[in-house]
Amino acid sequence: MHEFTLLQRVFARNAExxxxxxxxxxxxxxxxxxxxxxxxxxxCDSAIEGVHAPMGCDARVxxxxxxxxxxxxxxxxxxxxxxxxxxxxxxxxxxxDARAWQLFEGLRETAAAWGAPLIGGDVSKMSAxxxxxxxIASVTILAVRIDETRAVVTRCSARAGDNIYVTxxxxxxxxxxxxxxxxxxxxxxxxxxxxxxxxxxxALGAAIDVSDxxxxxxxxxxxxxxxxxxxxxxxxxxxxxxxxxxxxxxxEDYELAFTARGEVPSxxxxxxxxxxxxxxxxxxxxxxxxxxxxxxxxxxxxxxRTTLRGSA
Amino acid sequence: MHEFTLLQRVFARNAExxxxxxxxxxxxxxxxxxxxxxxxxxxCDSAIEGVHAPMGCDARVxxxxxxxxxxxxxxxxxxxxxxxxxxxxxxxxxxxDARAWQLFEGLRETAAAWGAPLIGGDVSKMSAxxxxxxxIASVTILAVRIDETRAVVTRCSARAGDNIYVTxxxxxxxxxxxxxxxxxxxxxxxxxxxxxxxxxxxALGAAIDVSDxxxxxxxxxxxxxxxxxxxxxxxxxxxxxxxxxxxxxxxEDYELAFTARGEVPSxxxxxxxxxxxxxxxxxxxxxxxxxxxxxxxxxxxxxxRTTLRGSA
Numbered sequence: 053m054h055e056f057t058l059l060q061r062v063f064a065r066n067a068e069x070x071x072x073x074x075x076x077x078x079x080x081x082x083x084x085x086x087x088x089x090x091x092x093x094x095x096c097d098s099a100i101e102g103v104h105a106p107m108g109c110d111a112r113v114x115x116x117x118x119x120x121x122x123x124x125x126x127x128x129x130x131x132x133x134x135x136x137x138x139x140x141x142x143x144x145x146x147x148x149d150a151r152a153w154q155l156f157e158g159l160r161e162t163a164a165a166w167g168a169p170l171i172g173g174d175v176s177k178m179s180a181x182x183x184x185x186x187x188i189a190s191v192t193i194l195a196v197r198i199d200e201t202r203a204v205v206t207r208c209s210a211r212a213g214d215n216i217y218v219t220x221x222x223x224x225x226x227x228x229x230x231x232x233x234x235x236x237x238x239x240x241x242x243x244x245x246x247x248x249x250x251x252x253x254x255a256l257g258a259a260i261d262v263s264d265x266x267x268x269x270x271x272x273x274x275x276x277x278x279x280x281x282x283x284x285x286x287x288x289x290x291x292x293x294x295x296x297x298x299x300x301x302x303x304e305d306y307e308l309a310f311t312a313r314g315e316v317p318s319x320x321x322x323x324x325x326x327x328x329x330x331x332x333x334x335x336x337x338x339x340x341x342x343x344x345x346x347x348x349x350x351x352x353x354x355x356x357r358t359t360l361r362g363s364a
Numbered sequence: 365m366h367e368f369t370l371l372q373r374v375f376a377r378n379a380e381x382x383x384x385x386x387x388x389x390x391x392x393x394x395x396x397x398x399x400x401x402x403x404x405x406x407x408c409d410s411a412i413e414g415v416h417a418p419m420g421c422d423a424r425v426x427x428x429x430x431x432x433x434x435x436x437x438x439x440x441x442x443x444x445x446x447x448x449x450x451x452x453x454x455x456x457x458x459x460x461d462a463r464a465w466q467l468f469e470g471l472r473e474t475a476a477a478w479g480a481p482l483i484g485g486d487v488s489k490m491s492a493x494x495x496x497x498x499x500i501a502s503v504t505i506l507a508v509r510i511d512e513t514r515a516v517v518t519r520c521s522a523r524a525g526d527n528i529y530v531t532x533x534x535x536x537x538x539x540x541x542x543x544x545x546x547x548x549x550x551x552x553x554x555x556x557x558x559x560x561x562x563x564x565x566x567a568l569g570a571a572i573d574v575s576d577x578x579x580x581x582x583x584x585x586x587x588x589x590x591x592x593x594x595x596x597x598x599x600x601x602x603x604x605x606x607x608x609x610x611x612x613x614x615x616e617d618y619e620l621a622f623t624a625r626g627e628v629p630s631x632x633x634x635x636x637x638x639x640x641x642x643x644x645x646x647x648x649x650x651x652x653x654x655x656x657x658x659x660x661x662x663x664x665x666x667x668x669r670t671t672l673r674g675s676a
Contacts, residue, residue: 053461055487062468062485069481073448082483084448086508090398096450096484096504102491136385136396138408140452140502149365156374169381171394172408172504173374175367179414181496190452190502192408192484196398 056264056272078276079206080128080261081195093132093195093204095125101186106231111151113236115139115158115189121263122193123166123240124306128261130205130249132195133242137163138172139192144185145177155187166242168193198246202253205310210258210277214311216329219244219320222266222307223299224291235304244320245308251320257311257331265303270338271350273311280334283349285342289326300340301352368576368584390588391518392440392573393507405444405507405516407437413498418543423463425548427451427470427501433575434505435478435552436618440573442517442561444507445554449475450484451504456497457489467499478554480505510558514565517622522570522589526623528641531556531632534578534619535611536603547616556632557620563632569623569643577615579664582650585623586662592646595661597654601638612652613664 063077074091075083081095099118101107119137126134139159143152152175163170178185197204219241226233241261249256258273266288274281290299311331318325329341338350375389386403387395393407411430413419431449438446451471455464464487475482490497509516531553538545553573561568570585578600586593602611623643630637641653650662 053464058461058464058468058487059485061465062472062482065469065472066476066481068476069483073481073483077483077485082448082450084483086398086402086404086447090402092398092404092506094448094450094484094504094506096452096502097486098452098454098488098502100454100488100490102493103488107491107493135398136394136406138394138406138504140408140410140504142410142412142454142500142502149370152365152370153373156370157377160374160377164378164380169378169385170374171381171385171389171396172406173371173389174409174502175370176410176412176415178412178498179419179496181414181419182498183495184491184493185497186490186494188454188500188502190408190410190454190486190500192406192450192452192504194404194406194506 075204075206080125083204089200091197091200093129094192095122096190096192097121098188098190100188105236111155111187112158114187115155116162117236118189118191119159119162120238120240122191123242124261124263126193126195127241127245127308128259130245130256130259131197131199131202132204133198134166134168134193134195136171136194137168137191139170140174140190142188143175143177144187145180147187151187155189159189205256205259207258207260207273207276210273210279210311210331212279212331212333214257214313214331215327216281216283216311216331217316217325218289218307218309218328219323219325220307221289221291222262222305223294223302225302225304238306240306241308244323247320252312252316255312255314259308259310262305262307262309263303265301265352266309267300267338267349267352270309274336274338274350278336280332280336281329281338282332283329283338283340285340287326287328289324300349387516387518392437395516401512403509403512405441406504407434408502408504409433410500410502412500417548423467423499424470426499427467428474429548430501430503431471431474432550432552434503435554436573436575438505438507439553439557439620440571442557442568442571443509443511443514444516445510446478446480446505446507448483448506449480449503451482452486452502454500455487455489456499457492459499467501471501517568517571519570519572519585519588522585522591522623522643524591524643524645526569526625526643527639528593528595528623528643529628529637530601530619530621530640531635531637532619533601533603534574534617535606535614537614537616550618552618553620556635559632564624564628567624567626571620571622574617574619574621575615577613577664578621579612579650579661582621583662586648586650590648592644592648593641593650594644595641595650595652597652599638599640601636612661
């Protein structure tokens with residue numbers, strides 16, 4: 053079962069969420085009200101050696117990536133700023149102290165640099181019977197709204213008539229042979245998101261961070277907003293060296309995809325904002341238009357099926 | 365390096381925590397103010413197959429334990445109630461869907477039963493090269509104060525003159541051969557803690573949950589409050605079948621140890637509250653008094669050194 057399907061089924065059994073949970077699980081972050089005027093956002097994501105970074109990598113790089121992935125979820129809510137992180141670390145039984153320390157340094161310094169200090173932690177070691185055990189950093193990030201009088205931007209609020217945009221470039225975020233690439237050290241689009249939210253406000257529709265592949269991630273917006281997304285494939289800002297097909301299914305881009313009405317700047321804080329399509333009424337689907345043909349790309353995405361080896 | 369030492373060193377590098385972090389990491393939960401009147405508490409803890417429950421266990425039991433461990437941390441703050449949980453789940457590459465589902469059922473239903481619905485989740489699989497890979501549930505718990513006008517009870521606030529108490533019985537929480545025992549299904553002392561806080565208020569000194577062994581956990585209170593704790597070993601409510609020495613070093617009790625002045629009830633909500641010693645001035649130490657002799661038990665605690673096999 054795909055991760056998303058499993059989680060969807062789990063959360064579907066959450067029959068009685070309290071009314072304070074305004075954005076239920078299934079978005080980039082959940083949001084609950086702590087008082088009528090104070091919202092708290094929360095999300096969690098892991099980084100696993102051999103999956104999200106090569107086996108034997110610099111543990112600091114893995115810790116950094118674990119926090120950056122979570123910060124990318126904060127960016128996707130657009131009206132949010134991170135305030136704190138917590139990290140559960142799982143280590144091989146024979147992990148040396150220096151590597152554990154490096155992992156925490158990556159977690160701590162990245163979290164602090166983004167205004168989300170590490171306020172909680174746990175360390176456990178796996179059983180000695182586990183061989184080729186990875187180091188794992190499971191991070192929870194907490195955030196608050198920047199403007200408490202306005203909503204956050206979810207995956208559910210794309211409207212027919214919105215245009216579709218992506219930040220930066222898509223594809224080529226990692227090298228399939230070495231496992232290296234910009235997925236190990238990217239800039240979460242928090243500042244871009246905040247600027248766009250301040251500029252556009254309610255003109256924003258839906259948003260998501262592009263982590264599983266542009267096709268699959270736009271598919272979440274289509275399904276959760278019950279709209280059809282039409283993408284002009286030729287407009288998608290593909291990373292040099294990638295084909296459009298690779299780029300769309302690649303994942304690990306950690307860019308934002310969002311929908312909006314009205315005028316949207318072509319660049320924010322040095323990051324390109326590219327119009328790639330439009331939202332129309334219809335059955336939920338993500339339709340790529342290319343050379344007069346159309347095909348559904350909502351299932352085009354990346355899953356971590358392979359083991360990465362090498363050094364990072 | 366022991367887990368606690370590692371985390372202590374990590375958090376010591378957190379030079380610039382914002383003033384909003386009232387209880388810094390190093391306690392059962394951290395606490396930060398979201399506004400002058402609204403505090404948020406957070407903590408995280410994992411449960412790992414083969415470490416916290418036997419290899420091959422019912423995954424639902426592991427999920428339940430992961431949440432219960434975190435709820436025990438909420439109890440230790442005494443003026444707190446849980447509001448939400450998030451869970452990062454890591455699975456062996458070949459883990460079947462049924463087991464993953466059971467793990468999430470254990471997480472979800474336990475969290476819901478305690479008023480802390482699962483609002484976020486992540487699922488990742490380890491690389492195929494990892495053999496005898498465990499299932500892992502890394503849970504973050506969020507809580508708020510019950511009485512926003514009063515402090516929570518930390519490890520730092522024991523005062524010379526306080527008495528020392530423990531809830532329930534200590535020791536024998538798990539069977540060293542099978543790995544089974546009440547550590548797999550205990551009642552976090554949240555209700556007891558809340559009742560005690562309502563009754564005793566500022567008469568409460570410090571508190572901690574007894575998870576690593578009574579000796580070691582009281583050691584945290586001694587160190588963080590800069591006091592000497594004297595324990596009458598004969599008074600410690602030892603589980604039938606355990607020796608005092610085993611009980612003190614055993615861990616996984618998930619009872620509370622706390623200090624207080626004045627009158628303390630001998631039972632709350634059907635749980636015994638036992639006076640076991642007193643707080644005095646002096647160098648931080650936990651001194652057990654038995655048959656006219658005294659010895660320091662602040663280093664007596666449990667670490668998960670062995671692999672558990674069997675079925676739970």
